[in-house]
């Protein structure tokens with residue numbers, strides 16, 4: 001539809017751009033990358049400096065489909081050498097003595113999925129956008145206001161103390177779970193906050209093999225373990241809020257002891273390789289993903305429990 005409207009040169013030239021994306025996280029940058037050869041003039045507004053946005057300490061399980069999407073965007077060659085392809089998923093449930101194993105043969109693929117660090121993915125996307133003549137970063141910049149009109153959306157933005165207005169055909173909110181764009185548009189959400197938070201951190205170990213993802217379900221909450229390059233793993237440990245906070249704050253030695261117990265001694269030479277970050281967990285869905293001159297993507301549109309490893313994958317699919 002946008003391409004068709006672009007042929008209306010008179011209207012188009014009166015606008016500053018065809019698409020404004022607010023939020024330069026992985027979802028927003030993926031969308032810009034997907035459209036960089038469309039001929040559309042795109043402005044990406046990001047609140048924080050690009051290197052700060054890329055430096056987020058997080059890793060994600062990526063699905064095979066996300067890999068194919070990134071391959072289609074031409075960034076996969078950059079990403080693939082720096083991530084893990086996992087060859088097995090082991091699911092275990094509280095006291096139940098058996099383990100459910102998934103293997104690539106179950107899918108007829110070379111791997112079950114990937115684990116990628118935020119920095120690797122976002123840096124590759126930023127690099128791919130670097131030379132795109134029709135994509136302009138407005139960053140770090142603050143959105144001061146948005147006005148939706150019949151023919152255009154007007155975004156007031158402040159960058160380096162200077163206030164500007166940008167007129168565009170469409171605004172996309174890719175600005176995360178607490179989306180200012182969604183809230184200002186009056187779009188309501190539904191969902192709930194879980195009674196748990198998760199503690200996310202990276203460990204280093206000395207096991208000879210590191211291509212297995214674990215999902216362990218316990219009465220107090222699930223734990224996900226994702227293998228990372230360099231004999232590291234990203235662990236997301238979910239517990240009731242107070243217990244999760246205790247885990248974050250307890251001395252490292254005691255924490256590693258608790259972790260060794262919880263993981264059933266599967267890791268040799270366990271060490272903590274990052275800070276411990278605490279995230280409250282919620283399920284949230286916007287009641288609308290689109291309205292006139294606006295679309296929401298990624299966490300701005302929906303958030304889910306990290307246990308399924310789906311949040312970012314959904315955002316990539318939205319883009």
Ligand SMILES: Cc1cc2nc3c(=O)[nH]c(=O)nc-3n(C[C@H](O)[C@H](O)[C@H](O)COP(=O)(O)OP(=O)(O)OC[C@H]3O[C@@H](n4cnc5c(N)ncnc54)[C@H](O)[C@@H]3O)c2cc1C
Pocket residue numbers: 022023024025026027028045046047048053059060061062141142143174175176177179180181198200236279297298299300306308309310311312313314315
């Ligand atoms: C512990 C944990 C583990 C997870 N593990 C997985 C996993 O294994 N697999 C998976 O698929 N998902 C996982 N997720 C979910 C995943 O982290 C999110 O779904 C994903 O990061 C959302 O990306 P996004 O780009 O939509 O939003 P964000 O990453 O929140 O990015 C939003 C961007 O918008 C910018 N921004 C915000 N407000 C404004 C504004 N007003 N103006 C301009 N810019 C703005 C922010 O600075 C940021 O750069 C996990 C989540 C958690 C908490």
